[in-house]
Amino acid sequence: MNYLFDNKYKKISGLVFYLTSIIGLYLLITDKIFDLFTLNVYSLFSESISDLTYGGGWIENGLGDEIFTTIIIISGLINSFSKEKIEDELISKIRLESLTMSLFISYSLVIISTFLIYNLSYMYVLVFNLFIILLLFNLIFRYRLYQHYKS
Amino acid sequence: MNNNIRMYRGKYKMTQEDLSIRLGVSRQTINSIENNKYFPSLELGLKLSKIFECKVDDLFSLD
Numbered sequence: 023m024n025y026l027f028d029n030k031y032k033k034i035s036g037l038v039f040y041l042t043s044i045i046g047l048y049l050l051i052t053d054k055i056f057d058l059f060t061l062n063v064y065s066l067f068s069e070s071i072s073d074l075t076y077g078g079g080w081i082e083n084g085l086g087d088e089i090f091t092t093i094i095i096i097s098g099l100i101n102s103f104s105k106e107k108i109e110d111e112l113i114s115k116i117r118l119e120s121l122t123m124s125l126f127i128s129y130s131l132v133i134i135s136t137f138l139i140y141n142l143s144y145m146y147v148l149v150f151n152l153f154i155i156l157l158l159f160n161l162i163f164r165y166r167l168y169q170h171y172k173s
Numbered sequence: 174m175n176n177n178i179r180m181y182r183g184k185y186k187m188t189q190e191d192l193s194i195r196l197g198v199s200r201q202t203i204n205s206i207e208n209n210k211y212f213p214s215l216e217l218g219l220k221l222s223k224i225f226e227c228k229v230d231d232l233f234s235l236d
Binding site: 106108110111112113115170171173 | 199201204205210213217
């Protein structure tokens, strides 16, 4: 059992992943992402996660960032973990090496950021790290596959 | 580790494509094995020895 998705999902998930990543980043930079799809939602920590006494409750929240986060993560996972047309042991090795490299790079960035970025800004580093692991893995894996197929 | 896959493939008049189809791997994987860029698993080694009707030792050797 290799837990991989079928090859037929690779192209469409790749398109969705890169498109939503670019649009999501643009909406985040322009601060528009938090105003999209405003609804009343149930939140486990309605005020602050550091103050547990507030407890859960209904709050008004823009779901733009939640929707983009979900789409980017699901499409990124499907694209990165879809089978190649001929899925053999060398492809598995390339996938594993790419994943290892992306983890090393992204956690190195977290360690560096830990000593350079403080307070609330550090939270953004952790949020970006959610996506950087997946994005780096996808890019490294694609580059390694390109080299492999070129040989 | 060295291998004689290319020699055996020539002996059996097979292209990299032919061999890759019989093994269920890509042609590029056969190319990587022949150029010592990738060392195949035991399973693939045994499949190769079956195709070329020889021992695994005849196909692969340590430096």
